[in-house]
Amino acid sequence: MVLWAALAGLLASGCAGNETPSPEKEQAVLNVVVTTGMLADAVRQIGGERVQVHALMGPGVDPHSYTASQGDIARLRRADLIVYNGLHLEGKMQEVLQNMAQTKPVLSFGEGLDPNRLRKVSSASDALDPHIWFDAALWESGVQALALRMSKQFPQHREPFLAGAARYGETLLALDQELRDVYAAIPQENRVLVTSHDAFEYFGAAYGFEVMGLQGVSTVAEFGLRDMTDMVNLLSERKIPAVFVESSVPHRSLQSVVEGCRQKGHPLVIGGELFSDAMGPEGSPEGTYVGMLRHNAALIAAALGTGGVAGGQSRIDAAAQDQTPATPQRQTP
Ligand SMILES: [Zn+2]
Structure with missing residues (x-):
């Protein structure tokens, strides 16, 4: 067994040394950094084994007042993709996120939503309410939109991303119905x-x-x-x-x-x-x-x-x- 594995390893490395196009690069796992846990979950469901996701904000962390640490900034710099909630949820991270957007894709989940489904903070203001995850059907539509936008950035992963989003979408819509029944x-x-x-x-x-x-x-x-x-x-x-x-x-x-x-x-x-x-x-x-x-x-x-x-x-x-x-x-x- 060990011998076989060693032999296979040798053969594989021998082949790779020659003129193989780089399937590794196409298959490389994307390093995705997100702000909230809800987004981490969504990106993992969309990306499956093609993504490695890190959420900056853990349990009990208030996103409105969160500021990026030096460690966070280093992580954001290393990321292939950054996903944040947007609509001013991460009110104290705007500048950091804007800076990162000059060198890599930085996607706001909220911007992918149908603007007609977004709520204003009050009738007196144009500011939008960022707490979009509490409507499971709205969140589902955001997951589909995010998967499409991720696919545009990384077309080599398009099919699995869309399949992941479709699968997760079914779970979310079933959840939405379940919640409706309980609350009714x-x-x-x-x-x-x-x-x-x-x-x-x-x-x-x-x-x-x-x-x-x-x-x-x-x-x-x-x-x-x-x-x-x-x-x-x-x-x-x-x-x-x-x-x-x-x-x-x-x-x-x-x-x-x-x-x-x-x-x-x-x-x-x-x-x-x-x-x-x-x-x-x-x-x-x-x-x-x-x-x-x-x-x-x-x-x-x-x-x-x-x-x-x-x-x-x-x-x-x-x-x-x-x-x-x-x-x-x-x-x-
Ligand atoms: Zn809040």
């Missing part, structure tokens, strides 16, 4: 999602929730005492049972809202920790895009669903157990 089981009057910052507007529009964040669309903006008081009053008056903290935002601000409501006699609880702008740890179910959205759905259904929602919750738990988290693409529909 929550009573209409309870479909109010209150979180630390305004990350869930796309979510609300896609799945029928009214959403409110204590802070604005970016966590960089401060909230005032007035915002806090308004929120306490609103939650108490409408008897909203729960609010949600986020994995990438400090919890203390919402804790004060909970205390304020309790002082007014409204027994508000923290419904749990949602993954908002970052996924869970790698290797855990929440460390994938699909697992992250399922985790959020299970928490929201458990905290806001009264009565009829138990079925929805157990259903999504069962689905999460069936799922092999690291490789949703291998599921056959």
Whole structure:
């Protein structure tokens, strides 16, 4: 066996020494650097074994305030391709990304989306909301667009990229339907999602929730005492049972809202920790895009669903157990 392997190795290297065109170069694994975990997941699903993906922002990291370290800049310099969310999510990395774009392809996921499906931060501003991953169908369309743009940059990988995106697209559309079913089981009057910052507007529009964040669309903006008081009053008056903290935002601000409501006699609880702008740890179910959205759905259904929602919750738990988290693409529909 060892002899055979050695002999094969010798033959192979002998051939390569002659005039073989360079299939290695065509097959070379692309070094892709992305900003968020959600993007890392998307690029891995598109690229499969043809890409090596590194995400700069790990679990619990807030992309709005993230600045690139020296190590990040070195990684970005070595990358064959850079993918970022865009729409000003990575507000403090603009300059670095612009610089990198002078020497290599730097793709904004958000720019690949149909502009008509993007939401403005407010009616008074032209700024667009960057939290596009919370609508699984919208994210799916972005995955297809990204695969096309990656194929243009690296035409030698076109077929596998498009096939990877098509496979992952099926998983994402199935997820979208599953989420719709779970959320539809929550009573209409309870479909109010209150979180630390305004990350869930796309979510609300896609799945029928009214959403409110204590802070604005970016966590960089401060909230005032007035915002806090308004929120306490609103939650108490409408008897909203729960609010949600986020994995990438400090919890203390919402804790004060909970205390304020309790002082007014409204027994508000923290419904749990949602993954908002970052996924869970790698290797855990929440460390994938699909697992992250399922985790959020299970928490929201458990905290806001009264009565009829138990079925929805157990259903999504069962689905999460069936799922092999690291490789949703291998599921056959
Ligand atoms: Zn955010």
